[in-house]
Amino acid sequence: MAATYDFLGETVADGTSGTLSIASIPQTHNDLVVFFEGWGVSSSFGYKVANGYLRFNGDTGSNAVYSSNMKAIGFNGHAQISSWVHNSSYCWLPFVPIDASTNYYDRYYFQLDINNYRKLLFTSTEKRINMLSKFASARGDYDNGIVGTASYGYHDNAAITSISVQIQDNIYLGNGSKLQVYGIANS
Amino acid sequence: MSENIEMSYTRIEYDCSTGIQTTIDLTAEEIEQVKADQAASELRAAAEEAAAIKAADDVAAGKAKLKELGLTDDQIAALVG
Numbered sequence: 001m002a003a004t005y006d007f008l009g010e011t012v013a014d015g016t017s018g019t020l021s022i023a024s025i026p027q028t029h030n031d032l033v034v035f036f037e038g039w040g041v042s043s044s045f046g047y048k049v050a051n052g053y054l055r056f057n058g059d060t061g062s063n064a065v066y067s068s069n070m071k072a073i074g075f076n077g078h079a080q081i082s083s084w085v086h087n088s089s090y091c092w093l094p095f096v097p098i099d100a101s102t103n104y105y106d107r108y109y110f111q112l113d114i115n116n117y118r119k120l121l122f123t124s125t126e127k128r129i130n131m132l133s134k135f136a137s138a139r140g141d142y143d144n145g146i147v148g149t150a151s152y153g154y155h156d157n158a159a160i161t162s163i164s165v166q167i168q169d170n171i172y173l174g175n176g177s178k179l180q181v182y183g184i185a186n187s
Numbered sequence: 188m189s190e191n192i193e194m195s196y197t198r199i200e201y202d203c204s205t206g207i208q209t210t211i212d213l214t215a216e217e218i219e220q221v222k223a224d225q226a227a228s229e230l231r232a233a234a235e236e237a238a239a240i241k242a243a244d245d246v247a248a249g250k251a252k253l254k255e256l257g258l259t260d261d262q263i264a265a266l267v268g
Contacts, residue, residue, distance in 0.1 A: 011201040011208060018221065019198035019213075026203055051228045060220050085231055090224055164198065169225045172195075181203075 005033060005182040013038065015102060015175030021058075021164035022181050027118050029183030032160070034112040038177025040098040040167045048139055052093030052108065053166040056154045062087040063156040068094055070135075070148025081146070090166075091152040095137040095145075098171060106145075110135035112152070117160040127157040196221065 006029065011020040025032070040050050056064070065086040072079045085092065096108040112133040119127040131152045138145035154160065165179050196213040213221070246267060253263045 009201045009203040009206075011199050013199060014210070016195050017197040017199050017210060021198050021200040022203065023200050024202045024204035051225070053224050053228075083231070083235060089220070089227070092228065166198075166221065166224070168228070169221050 003031075003184045003186060005184060008032075008181045008183050010178060010180040013173040013175055013177035015041065016172060018169075018172050019164055019166040020173060020177065020179040021162060022179060023162040025117075025161050025163070025181060026183065027159060027161070028185070030116065030118075030186045031184040032112075032114040032117045033182045033184060034110075034114065034163055035180040035182075036093075036110050036112075036165050036178070037107050038096070038165070038179075039104055039107050039174045040096050040171040041100070041102055041104065041174045042098055042171040043100040045098050045171055048098060049095040049137065050098045050171055051168045052096040053090035053168070054093055054112075054152065055090050055164045055166065056160050057156070057158055057162050058164065059154075059156060060089045061156070062089060063154060064088040064091050065153040065155060066091040066150055068092060068148060068150040070094060070146045072144065072146045074144035081148075091133075091150070093135070093165065094148075096167060097137060097139055102175060104174060106138045106140050108135065108137040114160060119157070119159050125157065128153060128155040 008026060009022050011022055013020055065088060067082075067084040069082050072081055083092070093108065093110065097104065097106040110133050112131055114129070114131045116129055119129060131154070133150040133152055134148070135150065136145065136147045163179070163181060167173050196218045197210050198213060199208060199210050201208045250263050250267060253266070
């Protein structure tokens with residue numbers, strides 16, 4: 001039986017904030033699927049891309065681990081980029097497009113699959129889950145961008161009840177940037 | 188179009204239990220965390236860059252050593268790319 005995506009909630013940026021979050025996620029499904037689409041706005045930032053940070057349950061401890069594997073593509077070449085970080089307070093969202101324009105057109109996208117987000121399927125006291133993300137980011141005006149996958153781990157025993165996406169300091173998420181959460185109830 | 192909009196330390200949060208989206212001012216601790224996240228990612232980037240430079244230097248040194256041993260450029264390329 002095909003899984004159905006039940007819409008649980010979404011947060012939409014108004015152009016004045018650097019963080020989007022979804023709280024009080026219902027503990028009613030087996031899995032979650034999270035979508036983000038957005039970019040950063042800054043008139044002073046000196047680079048074309050910036051860091052984004054994905055966080056669970058507002059946890060600022062060292063319970064996150066991530067491994068990203070991405071392909072940078074451009075008119076003049078390409079490169080393979082890999083990274084692995086553990087004991088982190090966040091999961092890295094790489095290469096979020098930044099522009100001074102509030103009407104900028106390129107976006108960073110990710111889809112994150114979180115299986116067993118309530119951690120009910122564990123029989124041990126160690127309830128560590130790993131998640132799969134696929135992402136893409138473009139800089140159309142420079143004819144380059146990245147596509148890739150990431151494995152994110154949340155090594156805390158608590159069920160996931162909130163999810164946030166934060167752009168790096170002194171940048172805000174462009175108006176209309178969107179974070180969405182869907183639930184899947186497996187049959 | 189470029190506009191200067193004042194950055195505010197807030198988060199926009201949707202509460203699934205109420206269906207309401209609100210804008211919440213970050214606490215002092217949360218603002219510090221935003222800055223700490225940035226510092227951590229800059230450290231990570233610097234470490235990765237240093238590792239990449241070292242790896243490139245090691246490759247160059249290794250190729251030079253192979254050259255000293257009498258291998259041709261084609262043979263070295265076949266071995267290490």
